[in-house]
Amino acid sequence: MMKLYRHITIFILIAVTAILFSCTENKAITAVSISENDFKIELPKDQIVTNNGIRVPFTTYDKKTYSLLDVVISGTYGTTVLKTQLKDEQLSVYIPKEITQHAGMIEWELMAQQKTLQKGTFQLLPNLKKLHAIENYAGPRSIIANDRDYTMLVSIPIDHLDNLLPDHTPLKMSYQFKGTITNSNKQIESGFAWQRIPAPQSTGRLITGSTMESISSKELVVDVFPDIPVSFNITKDSNHNYADGNELITLKTDQIKDPYGNVLTDGTLVTFYIHDDLGNTWNTTASTVNGYAFAKALHPQSPSTWTVKGVITGMVESPELDIKFQSIIDQIPVSIDQNNTITIGPLTSYLGQIIPDGIPVTLKFKDQEITVRTKNGMARHIFDQQFNESGNYEVMITTLGKSTVKRIELR
Amino acid sequence: MRKNKLLYRSFIILAFLSINAGIIYGISQVMAYLNTGADTSKMLHLDLKRTNYYVPEVNWISTTNPGRPLEPANQQKIEQDYLDAWYVKNLALENNNFDGIYDHYTKSAREKVTALIQYNTNENLHIKSTTLSHHITLEFYSADGTIAVLTDRNVTGIEKIYRNNQFLKDQEFNEDYRIILLLEDGFWRVRHFEKLAVNKTVTNDKTIPLETGLIKGINYYPQEHPWDTFNEKVDSTILTNDFNIIKDLNLNTIRVFVGYDDFGKATVNDIKLKRLETLLDHAHKADVKVMITLFDFYGDYDMKNWTLTNKHLKSVVSRVKDHPALLAWDIKNEPNLDFENRGEEKVLSWLSQTIKAVKKIDSIHPVTIGWSNTESALKLEKEVDFISYHYYEDVDDLSAAHKALENQTAKPVVLQEIGLPSYDGLWTLNGKDQQDQAEFYKQLLDTQKRDRINYLFWTLYDFDNIPTDVAGSLPWRKNKQAHFGIIDATSVKPAYLLIKNN
Numbered sequence: 001m002m003k004l005y006r007h008i009t010i011f012i013l014i015a016v017t018a019i020l021f022s023c024t025e026n027k028a029i030t031a032v033s034i035s036e037n038d039f040k041i042e043l044p045k046d047q048i049v050t051n052n053g054i055r056v057p058f059t060t061y062d063k064k065t066y067s068l069l070d071v072v073i074s075g076t077y078g079t080t081v082l083k084t085q086l087k088d089e090q091l092s093v094y095i096p097k098e099i100t101q102h103a104g105m106i107e108w109e110l111m112a113q114q115k116t117l118q119k120g121t122f123q124l125l126p127n128l129k130k131l132h133a134i135e136n137y138a139g140p141r142s143i144i145a146n147d148r149d150y151t152m153l154v155s156i157p158i159d160h161l162d163n164l165l166p167d168h169t170p171l172k173m174s175y176q177f178k179g180t181i182t183n184s185n186k187q188i189e190s191g192f193a194w195q196r197i198p199a200p201q202s203t204g205r206l207i208t209g210s211t212m213e214s215i216s217s218k219e220l221v222v223d224v225f226p227d228i229p230v231s232f233n234i235t236k237d238s239n240h241n242y243a244d245g246n247e248l249i250t251l252k253t254d255q256i257k258d259p260y261g262n263v264l265t266d267g268t269l270v271t272f273y274i275h276d277d278l279g280n281t282w283n284t285t286a287s288t289v290n291g292y293a294f295a296k297a298l299h300p301q302s303p304s305t306w307t308v309k310g311v312i313t314g315m316v317e318s319p320e321l322d323i324k325f326q327s328i329i330d331q332i333p334v335s336i337d338q339n340n341t342i343t344i345g346p347l348t349s350y351l352g353q354i355i356p357d358g359i360p361v362t363l364k365f366k367d368q369e370i371t372v373r374t375k376n377g378m379a380r381h382i383f384d385q386q387f388n389e390s391g392n393y394e395v396m397i398t399t400l401g402k403s404t405v406k407r408i409e410l411r
Numbered sequence: 412m413r414k415n416k417l418l419y420r421s422f423i424i425l426a427f428l429s430i431n432a433g434i435i436y437g438i439s440q441v442m443a444y445l446n447t448g449a450d451t452s453k454m455l456h457l458d459l460k461r462t463n464y465y466v467p468e469v470n471w472i473s474t475t476n477p478g479r480p481l482e483p484a485n486q487q488k489i490e491q492d493y494l495d496a497w498y499v500k501n502l503a504l505e506n507n508n509f510d511g512i513y514d515h516y517t518k519s520a521r522e523k524v525t526a527l528i529q530y531n532t533n534e535n536l537h538i539k540s541t542t543l544s545h546h547i548t549l550e551f552y553s554a555d556g557t558i559a560v561l562t563d564r565n566v567t568g569i570e571k572i573y574r575n576n577q578f579l580k581d582q583e584f585n586e587d588y589r590i591i592l593l594l595e596d597g598f599w600r601v602r603h604f605e606k607l608a609v610n611k612t613v614t615n616d617k618t619i620p621l622e623t624g625l626i627k628g629i630n631y632y633p634q635e636h637p638w639d640t641f642n643e644k645v646d647s648t649i650l651t652n653d654f655n656i657i658k659d660l661n662l663n664t665i666r667v668f669v670g671y672d673d674f675g676k677a678t679v680n681d682i683k684l685k686r687l688e689t690l691l692d693h694a695h696k697a698d699v700k701v702m703i704t705l706f707d708f709y710g711d712y713d714m715k716n717w718t719l720t721n722k723h724l725k726s727v728v729s730r731v732k733d734h735p736a737l738l739a740w741d742i743k744n745e746p747n748l749d750f751e752n753r754g755e756e757k758v759l760s761w762l763s764q765t766i767k768a769v770k771k772i773d774s775i776h777p778v779t780i781g782w783s784n785t786e787s788a789l790k791l792e793k794e795v796d797f798i799s800y801h802y803y804e805d806v807d808d809l810s811a812a813h814k815a816l817e818n819q820t821a822k823p824v825v826l827q828e829i830g831l832p833s834y835d836g837l838w839t840l841n842g843k844d845q846q847d848q849a850e851f852y853k854q855l856l857d858t859q860k861r862d863r864i865n866y867l868f869w870t871l872y873d874f875d876n877i878p879t880d881v882a883g884s885l886p887w888r889k890n891k892q893a894h895f896g897i898i899d900a901t902s903v904k905p906a907y908l909l910i911k912n913n
Contacts, residue, residue, distance in 0.1 A: 076522055077500070078524075078538060080527065081534065104606035140555045156603070162603075163605070192558075389755040
């Protein structure tokens with residue numbers, strides 16, 4: 001029994017010493033104090049960006065304690081911490097591509113045991129030998145043909161690792177309009193070059209682009225639209241000027257143009273406001289095609305005079321146009337037969353032809369107003385004997401803007 | 412039997428009703444859930460309410476540019492989106508995830524950010540960082556308002572590097588950047604970012620002297636409103652009366668507390684500032700100096716919120732920094748009590764940056780930290796202008812403790828809080844009565860006079876209602892806290908006369 005205890009004690013003793021020993025061995029490294037002179041990095045110079053990373057060698061180093069080193073490095077997009085590597089008897093630190101791809105200032109600091117040993121900065125420069133593209137931005141993408149408006153072209157050239165190029169790098173910015181090419185030589189400033197392109201005075205498509213050494217931008221197109229139109233005239237077009245309630249009259253504009261002679265953009269809405277001498281107002285609209293707008297309106301049924309005005313809302317309006325419509329009948333033939341049937345017609349039009357079917361004829365009889373419609377130029381109404389006592393009555397007949405009074409006798 | 416039947420019946424009816432109520436509630440919740448987001452106005456993110464989460468100091472140096480004038484609304488939008496770009500990048504580097512990067516970086520820029528985060532993830536590195544100030548110049552704003560080129564100089568801030576969740580290093584930075592932003596989907600997104608220059612960080616090693624004779628003072632709260640000095644009911648009458656008493660006690664200094672929440676966090680309430688000014692005016696009239704303790708009841712030291720505390724501080728400090736009654740700034744009351752919960756390193760780095768932020772605004776008033784004991788008192792000794800500590804140990808050892816501190820620093824040492832409650836009630840085993848308190852003060856004042864100690868005692872009044880966040884809800888703690896005064900509800904305690912005749 002005693003023996004067993006002894007064994008256990010010995011075992012524990014061995015274990016404890018082993019643990020202690022291993023601890024002290026670990027401490028052996030951490031306990032070393034590293035001084036500023038133990039490690040020296042070969043100061044990185046300003047250099048071109050690379051996607052291969054950058055290896056920075058040490059000029060002075062200590063092979064025993066180098067594992068305690070940390071290199072804190074900050075680029076444009078953030079900070080990271082690097083470890084050193086001993087390879088072929090040379091200690092170095094490898095700055096990964098995540099840092100070395102981006103142009104800008106790089107700050108580095110060599111530290112060990114919470115102590116800064118060495119620090120510095122260097123600059124990563126864009127690679128002017130490996131250009132990638134020019135990013136162009138044009139806007140506004142639609143402008144007005146006049147002497148006030150303009151669009152702007154901004155060019156941002158980048159190298160193959162998406163870095164901005166340095167100031168004063170030359171660049172050619174161009175635009176083409178109707179065969180005329182305008183080039184201008186610009187310099188990059190703050191990473192970009194820009195140009196204001198004044199609007200041409202005619203409509204069309206303005207094409208822009210930039211070039212620089214071997215690289216060029218995509219084509220960007222700016223549409224030039226006509227300016228606010230100048231005043232226009234309207235005319236009418238109709239087969240006849242009779243108020244037949246059947247014919248369509250066409251209201252037309254001139255070709256509408258802006259002050260520079262550019263035809264108004266297709267699809268611009270022109271509203272024709274119509275009011276007549278009977279106090280009615282209405283409108284009809286049409287959109288332009290090649291600067292012209294055509295709108296239709298139905299002839300009135302009564303002789304009247306229209307005043308028409310063409311308006312492009314918020315922009316311009318035409319002078320007024322007067323249109324006269326004459327009546328198509330001179331008189332209203334009326335007859336009444338023995339069955340108390342009143343017959344109006346035949347109503348004939350300006351050629352003597354029968355008027356279109358469905359024209360309303362109003363009869364004012366006693367206190368009633370009765371409307372009947374024509375068919376084949378005739379309208380009929382039977383006065384019901386049950387409601388109307390026999391005798392003489394006065395009937396007023398109105399149709400197509402004419403009225404006549406007729407005395408009738410009901411049986 | 413009948414009774415039982417009735418009972419069962421009513422139980423069943425009740426159960427039926429409550430099950431039905433539950434079902435209806437459930438259905439209504441589902442309906443409500445399905446209806447949210449159906450509002451068409453939400454499709455455009457127009458009515459997103461912005462809360463303060465990242466408000467570093469931003470100065471627009473110039474918006475004059477050859478492209479197009481910058482309208483105020485667009486300037487605000489650019490500023491917000493640009494700061495958000497920093498914020499999401501900071502968060503991404505801290506958590507090593509890409510949340511928000513999509514919204515604030517264009518495709519090509521996004522790849523650059525995510526590449527670095529990927530690298531740090533693999534190395535198990537976390538980087539906490541925040542910017543604190545920006546100085547933006549608008550270089551260019553395109554005619555169609557979709558490109559903005561900014562130069563942001565002297566972007567100051569701080570970052571802390573953690574490897575395997577172990578703190579490795581913190582560093583301040585002061586850098587210049589060029590940024591090209593594009594307006595995409597209604598967001599100003601970063602297209603290019605380039606660090607142009609690395610500047611020296613501003614260090615402040617000038618110590619501001621504590622310009623006053625020996626401080627004899629009091630930690631002040633109004634009688635009816637303890638821990639609520641800037642309550643609307645604390646009017647001129649109360650202040651005049653209290654300052655008369657303080658004058659009568661032959662004291663020359665008071666210490667007051669500005670609550671972080673009470674004053675409105677990042678967006679400081681102007682009414683509260685006015686009340687603070689009123690208090691200072693009364694103090695000045697009474698010829699009493701005021702030490703203002705900031706950030707009372709603030710407990711979150713996270714770097715994410717530093718811009719918020721800085722904004723709060725800027726409003727308070729810049730408002731009263733020229734007031735003749737102002738003596739000094741106390742950054743925080745007893746921050747060492749948060750070491751355990753929040754981590755010492757986190758608390759200290761917040762204190763350190765906050766000291767700098769105060770000094771940046773007010774370069775004439777000294778700054779201190781109200782440590783709760785002598786052990787912590789020398790933390791950040793290099794950064795404060797004078798040392799403050801609180802002493803609730805045995806008054807016999809005060810002299811030695813104070814001298815020990817003085818021997819370790821060249822800066823003035825202030826005993827910022829000391830006192831004894833005269834409470835001998837139900838909850839105490841060996842309570843002190845008013846006579847004991849008088850004894851205590853006699854000994855304190857003797858020591859103070861002999862050693863010429865700057866002191867502020869705790870406090871003027873006994874308080875009726877102690878807020879629970881001060882001393883918890885345990886009655887023995889509360890009662891103790893309530894009887895630290897030298898004036899009770901009805902009359903002055905013996906200690907009063909001792910202080911008066913000191």
